[in-house]
Amino acid sequence: MRREEQEPAEAPVTPDIEALADAVRGRGGAGREGEARALAAFRASRDAGTHVRTGRRRRRDDWRPAAGFRRAGTRWRTALGSLVATTVLGGVAMAAGVVPVPFERRIDPGPAPTVDAPRSPGDNPAAVPAPGTTPERPPQPAPPSASARGPADPGLVGLCRARSAGNGVRNGQVFRRLTAAAGGEDAVDAFCARTLEESGTGGAPSTSGKPSKEPKATKSPKPSKSPKASKTPKTPKAAKSGKVTDAA
Amino acid sequence: MRLGEAVERAQQGDEDAFGTAYRLVHPGLLGYVRGLVGDDAEDVASDAWLEIARDLGRFRGDGAGFRGWTATIARHRALDHLRRLKRRPRTSLFEHDVLDLPGQTDTAGAVLESLGTRRALERIAELPPDQAEAVLLRVVVGLDGPAAARVLGKRPGAVRTAAHRGLKRLAEGMTPEGRAAGGPRTLGEGT
Numbered sequence: 001m002r003r004e005e006q007e008p009a010e011a012p013v014t015p016d017i018e019a020l021a022d023a024v025r026g027r028g029g030a031g032r033e034g035e036a037r038a039l040a041a042f043r044a045s046r047d048a049g050t051h052v053r054t055g056r057r058r059r060r061d062d063w064r065p066a067a068g069f070r071r072a073g074t075r076w077r078t079a080l081g082s083l084v085a086t087t088v089l090g091g092v093a094m095a096a097g098v099v100p101v102p103f104e105r106r107i108d109p110g111p112a113p114t115v116d117a118p119r120s121p122g123d124n125p126a127a128v129p130a131p132g133t134t135p136e137r138p139p140q141p142a143p144p145s146a147s148a149r150g151p152a153d154p155g156l157v158g159l160c161r162a163r164s165a166g167n168g169v170r171n172g173q174v175f176r177r178l179t180a181a182a183g184g185e186d187a188v189d190a191f192c193a194r195t196l197e198e199s200g201t202g203g204a205p206s207t208s209g210k211p212s213k214e215p216k217a218t219k220s221p222k223p224s225k226s227p228k229a230s231k232t233p234k235t236p237k238a239a240k241s242g243k244v245t246d247a248a
Numbered sequence: 249m250r251l252g253e254a255v256e257r258a259q260q261g262d263e264d265a266f267g268t269a270y271r272l273v274h275p276g277l278l279g280y281v282r283g284l285v286g287d288d289a290e291d292v293a294s295d296a297w298l299e300i301a302r303d304l305g306r307f308r309g310d311g312a313g314f315r316g317w318t319a320t321i322a323r324h325r326a327l328d329h330l331r332r333l334k335r336r337p338r339t340s341l342f343e344h345d346v347l348d349l350p351g352q353t354d355t356a357g358a359v360l361e362s363l364g365t366r367r368a369l370e371r372i373a374e375l376p377p378d379q380a381e382a383v384l385l386r387v388v389v390g391l392d393g394p395a396a397a398r399v400l401g402k403r404p405g406a407v408r409t410a411a412h413r414g415l416k417r418l419a420e421g422m423t424p425e426g427r428a429a430g431g432p433r434t435l436g437e438g439t
Contacts, residue, residue: 016422017415020387020418023367024369024388026364035271037298038266038294038300042304045304060317061308062308063310063313064309064310065312065313
């Protein structure tokens with residue numbers, strides 16, 4: 001009924017057109033006769049018990065105003081929006097260095113777990129083990145020392161992805177870790193390009209050549225969360241199906 | 249009694265309330281069906297009301313929603329009817345037979361009303377079908393844009409555009425210049 005009152009005049013409905021509409025409506029045609037038939041059908045249906053608000057739900061019978069849908073859907077959308085925002089923006093936030101990187105331990109250039117002898121910087125794990133390394137040691141976890149050309153370390157790959165997601169911001173923990181791994185700030189882009197290429201996923205050097213936009217900006221812990229969060233969810237169906245269960 | 253209240257009470261079994269809802273909704277519904285099927289409108293609308301009465305318990309919504317719901321049912325009945333006649337909506341939408349309204353013209357008032365109805369339908373019939381139907385739903389049934397779009401199964405933007413164009417064209421045709429410039433055909437033309 002709300003909509004009946006505040007019908008937005010999106011089109012020019014002039015008095016002439018109102019008169020035209022009145023004319024089309026006429027007096028409702030057969031009048032009492034049609035009404036009597038409809039009422040008879042109503043009584044028959046009512047007496048047969050089909051007016052009870054149960055039975056199969058059909059979407060086409062649900063014409064509750066959009067406000068109702070929105071109210072019901074808000075919880076769903078908020079929840080889903082938060083989830084999506086957390087997932088998507090979490091990466092950005094990590095790239096910006098405002099939240100701790102969960103996998104940073106894996107790429108910590110500090111002491112590798114099994115290091116008993118230092119590896120040479122140019123150590124290529126795919127090649128013959130460098131002198132000093134244990135032969136049995138699997139070549140996989142090459143500790144990213146300075147300018148190391150290690151294989152696609154999953155942790156580093158993740159960091160590089162996070163950095164791409166963060167548009168190549170040149171500060172924060174991610175960047176510091178990558179700097180350490182690459183052996184210098186200027187080497188990070190090339191390093192990430194290489195790393196991503198080697199990981200076989202998204203090898204494009206997405207951030208190289210792109211000047212960092214906010215060299216020193218310390219981002220607030222919640223970078224633009226709300227606008228995106230409200231946009232992302234498109235769950236009309238979920239909202240509706242959740243709503244249709246209120247059988248009285 | 250407002251429509252929403254009437255519908256709610258009808259859903260609880262109140263026959264008088266259903267009669268109220270009928271009287272509030274039927275004229276617009278019939279006008280819409282007239283635009284779709286012409287002189288079979290009374291029968292088609294009657295069929296629609298049987299279905300409305302039968303499925304009333306399933307309906308969820310307020311008064312505006314009830315208008316949309318009933319318009320959807322009426323539209324389905326009208327399209328079924330046209331299918332039975334093996335005619336596509338395009339050819340019979342506002343066809344000549346729309347002008348042959350039911351012969352309940354026993355009183356002078358009815359004659360005049362029928363005349364006005366015919367003229368009005370003919371004016372709308374000059375529009376492209378999508379515009380005509382959008383106009384009917386918007387101003388005759390009284391739906392808002394999104395509801396009209398839902399009845400038609402189209403995107404709201406498309407329906408809004410169609411209604412806007414149709415109404416604009418109708419308004420233009422109503423100016424004295426528009427009438428003078430060989431504008432709308434009217435019933436009186438041939439007589």
